[in-house]
Amino acid sequence: MTTDLFTTDLAVVNVGLASFQSDIEAQGSRAVQVDWSPPRDYSPEVRAALAALAQPDVAERIRVANEEVVKRIIDAHPVLVGFGQAIDVVPGMTKNTILHAGPPIEWKDMCGAMRGAVTGAIVFEGLAENIAEAEEVAANGGVVFSPCHEHDCVGSMAGVTSASMYMHIVKNAVHGNVAYTNLSEQLAKILRMGANDQSVIDRLVWMRDVFGPMLKQSMELAGEIDLRSMLAQALHMGDEDHNRNIAGTLLLFQSLAPFMLQTDFTMKQKQEVFEFIQSSDYFSGPTWMAVSKCALDAAHGVPDSTVVTTMCRNGTDFGIRVAGFEGFRWFTGPAQQVIGPMMAGYKPEDSGLDIGDSAITETFGIGGFAMAAAPAIVPLVGGTVDDAMNYSKDMLAITTTVNPNLTIPVLNFRGLATGIDVVKVLETGELPIINTAIAHKDAGIGMIGAGLVNPPFEVFEKAVIALAESIAG
Amino acid sequence: MHVKAVVMPNKYSDSMSLMALSTKVNELPIVVSAMIGMGTDLNKQVIEEVGLSTPETEKATSRDQIVVVQCATEADCDTAIEQVETLRSQGAVAAAETSYRTSRQAYAQEPDASLAIISVPGQYAADEARTALSAGRNVLVFSDNVTVEDELDIKRQAHDAGLLVMGPDCGTAIINGTGLCFANAVSRGSIGVVAASGTGSQELSVRIDALGSGISQLVGVGGRDLSEAIGGIMMLDAMRMLAADPQTSVVVLLSKPPAAVVAERVLEAAAALSKPVVVCFIGAPAPSDALTNVTFTATSRDAALAAVALQTGEPVRTVAPSFDVDTAAVRAEWHAGQSDIRGLFCGGTVCDEVFHVLKGQFPDRTRSNVAKDPAFQLAQGAASTGHVLIDLGADEYTQGRPHPMIDPTIRNAEIVKAASDPATAVIVLDVELGFGSHPDPAGAAVPAISEARKIAADAGRPLEFVAYVLGTDRDPQNKSAQVTKLTDLGVRVVDDVIELATLSLEMTR
Numbered sequence: 001m002t003t004d005l006f007t008t009d010l011a012v013v014n015v016g017l018a019s020f021q022s023d024i025e026a027q028g029s030r031a032v033q034v035d036w037s038p039p040r041d042y043s044p045e046v047r048a049a050l051a052a053l054a055q056p057d058v059a060e061r062i063r064v065a066n067e068e069v070v071k072r073i074i075d076a077h078p079v080l081v082g083f084g085q086a087i088d089v090v091p092g093m094t095k096n097t098i099l100h101a102g103p104p105i106e107w108k109d110m111c112g113a114m115r116g117a118v119t120g121a122i123v124f125e126g127l128a129e130n131i132a133e134a135e136e137v138a139a140n141g142g143v144v145f146s147p148c149h150e151h152d153c154v155g156s157m158a159g160v161t162s163a164s165m166y167m168h169i170v171k172n173a174v175h176g177n178v179a180y181t182n183l184s185e186q187l188a189k190i191l192r193m194g195a196n197d198q199s200v201i202d203r204l205v206w207m208r209d210v211f212g213p214m215l216k217q218s219m220e221l222a223g224e225i226d227l228r229s230m231l232a233q234a235l236h237m238g239d240e241d242h243n244r245n246i247a248g249t250l251l252l253f254q255s256l257a258p259f260m261l262q263t264d265f266t267m268k269q270k271q272e273v274f275e276f277i278q279s280s281d282y283f284s285g286p287t288w289m290a291v292s293k294c295a296l297d298a299a300h301g302v303p304d305s306t307v308v309t310t311m312c313r314n315g316t317d318f319g320i321r322v323a324g325f326e327g328f329r330w331f332t333g334p335a336q337q338v339i340g341p342m343m344a345g346y347k348p349e350d351s352g353l354d355i356g357d358s359a360i361t362e363t364f365g366i367g368g369f370a371m372a373a374a375p376a377i378v379p380l381v382g383g384t385v386d387d388a389m390n391y392s393k394d395m396l397a398i399t400t401t402v403n404p405n406l407t408i409p410v411l412n413f414r415g416l417a418t419g420i421d422v423v424k425v426l427e428t429g430e431l432p433i434i435n436t437a438i439a440h441k442d443a444g445i446g447m448i449g450a451g452l453v454n455p456p457f458e459v460f461e462k463a464v465i466a467l468a469e470s471i472a473g
Numbered sequence: 474m475h476v477k478a479v480v481m482p483n484k485y486s487d488s489m490s491l492m493a494l495s496t497k498v499n500e501l502p503i504v505v506s507a508m509i510g511m512g513t514d515l516n517k518q519v520i521e522e523v524g525l526s527t528p529e530t531e532k533a534t535s536r537d538q539i540v541v542v543q544c545a546t547e548a549d550c551d552t553a554i555e556q557v558e559t560l561r562s563q564g565a566v567a568a569a570e571t572s573y574r575t576s577r578q579a580y581a582q583e584p585d586a587s588l589a590i591i592s593v594p595g596q597y598a599a600d601e602a603r604t605a606l607s608a609g610r611n612v613l614v615f616s617d618n619v620t621v622e623d624e625l626d627i628k629r630q631a632h633d634a635g636l637l638v639m640g641p642d643c644g645t646a647i648i649n650g651t652g653l654c655f656a657n658a659v660s661r662g663s664i665g666v667v668a669a670s671g672t673g674s675q676e677l678s679v680r681i682d683a684l685g686s687g688i689s690q691l692v693g694v695g696g697r698d699l700s701e702a703i704g705g706i707m708m709l710d711a712m713r714m715l716a717a718d719p720q721t722s723v724v725v726l727l728s729k730p731p732a733a734v735v736a737e738r739v740l741e742a743a744a745a746l747s748k749p750v751v752v753c754f755i756g757a758p759a760p761s762d763a764l765t766n767v768t769f770t771a772t773s774r775d776a777a778l779a780a781v782a783l784q785t786g787e788p789v790r791t792v793a794p795s796f797d798v799d800t801a802a803v804r805a806e807w808h809a810g811q812s813d814i815r816g817l818f819c820g821g822t823v824c825d826e827v828f829h830v831l832k833g834q835f836p837d838r839t840r841s842n843v844a845k846d847p848a849f850q851l852a853q854g855a856a857s858t859g860h861v862l863i864d865l866g867a868d869e870y871t872q873g874r875p876h877p878m879i880d881p882t883i884r885n886a887e888i889v890k891a892a893s894d895p896a897t898a899v900i901v902l903d904v905e906l907g908f909g910s911h912p913d914p915a916g917a918a919v920p921a922i923s924e925a926r927k928i929a930a931d932a933g934r935p936l937e938f939v940a941y942v943l944g945t946d947r948d949p950q951n952k953s954a955q956v957t958k959l960t961d962l963g964v965r966v967v968d969d970v971i972e973l974a975t976l977s978l979e980m981t982r
Contacts, residue, residue, distance in 0.1 A: 005587050005611045005637060006690055006718045010649045013579045013610065015601055016592030017487055020615070020654055023908040029651040032586065033572040034579050036593050036601075037485030038511075038535050390572075397578040428575045429536075 040429045046461045049468035053306070053423055058472045062423070065304035069323045070400045070419035072302075073364070076295035077173040080225040080287070083183075083216040085208075087163040090180050092151050094163065096127060098138075099148045101159025101357045102314025103330040107138045107145065111315035113194030113352045116443030117158035118143075120196030124204045125162045131196055131444075149310055149321070150328050153180045154293045154357035156286050157192035157439055157447075158315070165204070166212025169219075170227060170290040172298050179294035181287070183207055183215070186280035188343075188447040193439045194352070195446040210269050211276060218259035225255050227291045232406050234284075235366070235416075240374035241288040242358055242367030243381060243435050243450060248284040253277050289357060292364035301326035304471050306464075307400060308420040311363045311432065311455060315355035315439070320459045322422060324467060331466070333458030338438045340382040340451015352441040354453045359434050365403055365416030368433035368452065369395045373408045380450050381435045391433045392417065398424040398432065422467060425460045474505065477550035478527040478541040485511065486538060488594065492875045496882060497560045498542065503549040507542040509557065511535055576601060580608035590653060591640075592616055598641060599623035606630050606638070614640030614695070615654055617868075621702045624695070628706045637714065638707055643693035644671035644909070647678065655878065655909040658947035662687020664780050665721035667711040669698050669728035672820030673755060673773055675907060675943055676970055677727055680777030682945055683968075686784055689720040699731030705739050712739075716747050723783045724750045725776055729825065730757040730845075743767045751779045755822065756829035772826055774971050795968030800979040806935040807898055807981075814977045815891040816841075816862035816901040817884050819877040819914075820943065823903040823970050824864040830974035831860050842867050858896065863887065878910045885921035892925030892936060899937045899977045900925065903970075904955060906944025915942065915955040922962050937980055938964040941973050 012031040014021040024031035042050070053062060086093045093099075098118055100110075110118065119134035122143060128134035137143060148155040155161050159182075167180040182192070185203060189195040219225075230251045237247030260270060277283045300309040305323035312319055317332040335353035342348060361367035371377060372392035375385045392408060400419030407413040420432055431454035438449040486494075491509050498507040508525055510516035512533025520526050525541045533539050542553040573579040576589065589605035591598050595618025605612045606627065614627075619641035631638040639646050645668070646653040650661045657675055659682035666688060668674030678688050692715075694707040708726065715721045724746060726739065731754060743750040744766050751768045753776035759769035768783070770776040774792065782789040814831065818824035821843060828841040832849060838859035840851050851861065864870075865877040865884050877884045884902075891897045904914045911917055922938060929936035940959050944952045956966050967976055 005648060006714065006720070008585070008587050010588065010651050011583065011586040012653075013576060013583055013586045013589045013605070014592075015576050015579075015589060015605075016615070017489060019909065020590055020592060024651060024653065026908075027651045029649075030586075031590075032579055032583055034576045035572050035574055036487075036576070037483070037574075038594070038597060039600075040536065041534075393572075394574045397574045428577070430574055 037429070040457065042426065042461065045465050046426065049464045050423065050426060052468040052472035053464070055472065061304045062306055062471065065302050065324065066307050066400050066419060066421065069299045069302050069305045069307040069309075072175065072299035073295050073418055074403045074405060075174050076298045078170045078179070078227045078291040078294040079173050080168060080219065080227050081171045082169040082219040083166050083212060084169055085163070085212070086161055086165050086167050086180070089167055089169055090151050090153055090161070092146070094144065095125070096142065097144045097146060097163065098122070099146055099151055099153055099155060099159065099161040100314060101148060101155045101157065101355060102312045103317050103319025103332050104147050105145070105314045105316055109316050111352050111355065112442040113355060113439035114158045114160070114315045116194030116196045116445075117160035117191050119443070120191045120200055121160045121162040123196070124201050125164060147312075148357055149312060151180075152178060152293075152297065154289045154312075154360050155182055155192070156184070156289060156358050157356040157437060158194060159357050160191060164208050166207065166215065168287055168290045170287075170294045172294045175298035177294065177297050179290045179297060181290040181293070183212060184280065184283050184286050186276065186282055190446060193437070193446040194443050196444055210265065211273055214260060214263050214265050214269065214273055215256070217263040218256050221259040221262055222256070225252070227287065228405065230255070231288060231291055231366070235370060235373045235406060236409055238374050238376055240367055240370040240377055240435070242285070242361040243437065244281070244374045244377040245283070245285045245288065246281040248288060249277070249281050252284045252287060285358070288366060289360050292360040292366065295364055296360065299323055306422045306467055308363055308422060311359040311434070312357045313354045313359065315352055318354060318455050318459055320455065320463060322463050322467065324470060329466070331459045331462040333456035333462070336453050336456060338436055338449075338451040338453040340438065340449055341380070342438070342449035343447070346440070346448040350440055350448055352439045354434070354436065355439055356436065358436060362432055362434045363420060365399070365406065365418045368435040369417050370408060371433075371435065372411050377435065382451050394430060395433065397428045398430050422460050422463045426464055431455055431457065474543060474545065475547045475550050476525055476527060476541065476543045477547065477554060478525070478529045478539060479554055480512065480529045480533045481538040481540070483536050484538040485536060487592070489875055489879065491538070493880060494557070494561055496880060498553065498557055501553060501556055503544050504553050505543040505545070507553065509538070509540050512537040512539050576604055577608075580605070580610065587611055588613060588648065590615060595619050595641075599627055602627045602638065603630065606634060606636055609634070609636070611637040612639065613643055613646055613653060613693070614638065615643060616640070617642040621697065621700075624697060625703055628703060632706050632710055637692065637711060639693045640695040641697075643695050645674050645691065646693045647688050647691035649690070652908050655905070655907045656691065657907040657944050659945055660687030661689070662784070663689050663720060663722040664725060664784055665689045665715035665718060665723070666691040666725045666727065667694060667708050667715065668692070669694050669696055669708065670755070670822045672905060672943065673727050673822030673825075675820070675905065676773045676822065677725065677777055679943055679945060680774060680969065681781060684777060684781045684790070686781045689718060690715060696729070699728050699735045699739065701732040701734060705731065705735045708739055709742055712742055712746060712750075722748060723780050724748050725780045726750060726752045727773065727776060728754055730754045740764055740767060749783045751776050751783065755825055771829075772971055773822070774969050792969075794975070795972060796965060796976050798965060798976065798980070800976075803937060803980045804982065808895070808934050810896055811898045811934060812981055813858070813894070813896045814860040814899045814901060814981055815894075815897050816860075816973075817887045817891065818862065818864050818903050819866055819884065820903050820905055821864045821866050823941070823943065823973070824862050826970045827901065827974045828862045830971060831862065831978065834978060835860060842869070862901075878905050878914070881911060881914065881917035881921075885918065888918070888921040888925050889928065892928045895932065895934065897936065898981050899939055901973050901977050902938065902940040902964075903973070904940060904942045904959070906942065906948040906950040906952060906955060908949065910950070913950060915958040919958060919962065922964065926962070938962070939973055939977050939980075940964045940966050941968070941970060942966060943970075
């Protein structure tokens with residue numbers, strides 16, 4: 001028999017009606033509010049899997065494994081070490097390989113934006129004369145499709161990456177693994193959004209011949225740039241580094257500029273490059289994706305772990321990987337519609353479904369998970385500043401820990417919510433929040449808006465069943 | 474006529490605020506009918522029954538919120554749906570500075586929180602209670618519709634862990650001087666209360682306050698705790714907690730008459746307690762064997778008087794009537810056949826106490842939906858005759874709508890209905906103040922009382938109102954201000970529950 005209730009100061013966790021909470025506070029006692037919502041109804045298989053994973057001995061093994069996984073994510077120290085052409089640097093790259101965002105997909109299942117990007121890349125690589133011919137090539141096995149993620153890469157939006165494109169090379173100074181990602185084409189009528197007209201191809205040619213080589217030479221002069229510290233600073237400057245990258249871009253450019261000036265390109269070319277970087281805050285967007293990928297790959301493949309190491313989408317399917325399954329075991333479900341403000345002239349029904357490897361940022365703890373750091377993003381993706389604050393708080397419910405190396409000032413320098421736990425997602429019914437751009441549903445058009453989206457529950461349900469078999473089976 | 478529905482996926486709000494919002498939206502002039510609710514099977518059935526079902530609403534799940542409106546034109550529907558959001562934001566309680574999405578998260582982050590208050594839909598309440606108990610927290614379950622099996626299970630779990638479960642369906646508690654849910658603002662003191670009755674414990678605490686004493690702790694255990702199935706687990710535990718509580722010098726136990734075997738167990742424990750105990754099993758006669766250490770009372774008023782006497786060491790006070798009414802003059806005015814008392818109550822225990830007094834005098838003429846004995850039950854659907862006392866907070870009146878302590882709609886309709894009956898002489902009302910109640914419950918009854926008076930006047934009949942305001946001047950609604958609103962309309966306001974019965978009887982005798 002306890003008498004704690006009567007002998008300690010009353011403090012209440014109020015689960016439900018909010019007025020009870022405010023009435024208690026009005027009387028000078030402490031009460032915190034739980035904004036309760038009903039749990040989801042799960043299938044018997046999912047319930048059985050959750051029960052199996054909740055057995056004390058199993059739960060303890062999971063706890064230990066997850067602790068190791070988040071330790072690796074937090075300890076990872078990504079640094080930029082160079083730029084290089086995909087064919088030279090990306091593992092498994094060939095002249096007719098087309099890497100794409102998201103889990104594996106065949107040409108026949110690709111959405112409009114993905115098809116637009118694929119055919120544009122085929123023309124860019126000289127594998128076809130024009131888009132119509134490129135569609136033939138793609139449909140008839142003239143190119144090999146493979147997910148970026150299966151080549152240590154991540155790709156923004158369609159994520160289409162072909163042999164001669166220039167890639168960031170990001171090395172994990174602690175664990176040694178390397179991650180790659182394409183260069184930003186800036187916004188908005190661009191290949192990764194599904195556009196593929198001559199202006200798009202011309203820009204890719206310039207990026208291959210001038211922009212990429214200048215960056216490569218700059219990094220040969222610079223040696224390396226500490227991206228983890230730069231990301232920490234960008235978060236403190238009001239970025240969330242998925243869709244708001246203005247601080248990160250300034251910081252990265254500031255580090256690169258002295259070396260860019262020393263390269264042996266003409267003044268006119270340097271001016272073009274500087275103007276190109278100035279044309280969009282997104283220049284460093286892919287950089288933070290590679291940082292995230294680099295940290296998460298270091299944590300992948302820890303038996304018994306239920307932590308998500310990849311979330312990605314190909315415009316048709318949403319896919320996740322879980323640290324407990326080494327290699328490339330994908331759990332997939334349908335990609336969802338992104339809800340948010342549309343650019344002038346477009347309506348929600350013009351939207352393609354959720355697409356891109358950029359959800360790697362949320363998997364790492366930035367992006368939608370760090371929106372409290374970036375209240376200025378609200379007009380771009382919709383919602384209110386309170387919503388933005390709450391997303392960052394809510395994500396604690398489904399993650400394993402916080403990352404002390406990357407903090408959010410307005411939350412009292414609380415670390416990023418880190419290590420999405422499949423079990424917690426299902427127990428709470430709270431889905432990871434992703435903020436992202438919206439590409440047109442048809443090929444050839446480009447970006448038409450931005451907004452917020454969640455993964456489908458299905459991916460976590462499939463994962464938990466597999467985890468129960470693997471860990472508790 | 475157009476029907477338009479919006480389904481908001483994954484947008485949960487509690488049924489209490491959605492029902493209140495529905496009421497407001499239905500009051501919009503352009504709205505023919507409207508319903509806002511979560512996409513539960515029950516709500517979808519209601520939507521179907523009122524002809525507002527659309528393909529969108531049919532697809533909604535219990536995690537999705539449905540807004541459906543019926544208006545003359547499609548444009549009106551769009552306007553109404555926009556209005557919903559405006560009205561919603563007006564009614565919103567300011568967001569708490571610290572809020573969590575799940576209770577597990579809250580327990581992990583708030584190790585010092587000693588109590589969880591759970592007011593989620595009934596089918597989820599037991600699981601939330603188990604989660605709280607597993608996290609080592611005492612629990613107050615405000616939710617109703619929790620099964621007896623679940624109640625027994627969580628109370629056993631709590632008992633084994635040395636924790637308290639208040640409820641389910643517990644509306645009132647005062648812990649360390651802080652009023653919870655529907656509690657009133659009463660003085661702190663040394664009388665500890667364990668109650669299986671919501672408005673009963675409110676009344677008891679207010680009476681004790683009015684007598685100049687105060688409450689150390691008020692523990693609500695839920696209306697079923699003293700049933701045979703539950704066996705009084707929590708009343709027994711709470712008694713022992715109060716016995717150990719240095720702030721408490723007298724313990725009061727309040728309940729409707731419990732199962733005989735449970736009553737015996739509770740009285741046995743009370744007799745053995747280290748502090749004097751007042752027992753009130755509302756309406757039940759004192760047991761024939763005098764019990765040591767136990768004072769037995771039949772009404773909340775007598776329980777309060779006995780407890781204050783024990784606490785102060787002074788003799789039990791007598792209470793002079795608070796009203797000064799020339800009842801003979803009132804009686805002289807009645808028309809032929811105008812003889813009935815109609816009680817329209819928000820508080821179940823208030824109804825119960827009035828029922829016991831009336832039944833004692835006029836067993837043949839008194840009926841109520843709170844009666845346990847089927848002989849005194851209201852005949853379903855039959856016209857009301859005789860003294861009819863209705864607890865409008867009973868389940869049959871609150872399915873799919875807010876409790877009358879929060880939403881006056883149903884009682885106002887019943888007041889007007891009762892006034893139209895030529896047999897009605899006196900309408901008896903209770904007005905509950907307190908933290909969770911309507912912000913102006915007396916004011917909310919004013920239009921209905923005025924309309925009722927007009928109906929009677931048009932028919933040339935007199936009509937009397939007797940009301941009791943349950944609360945204190947420190948309650949957010951302020952008792953004196955509430956009383957004035959009623960006396961301004963000629964309502965006879967008495968000063969305790971029992972007087973509702975005695976004055977009404979004297980006026981109609």
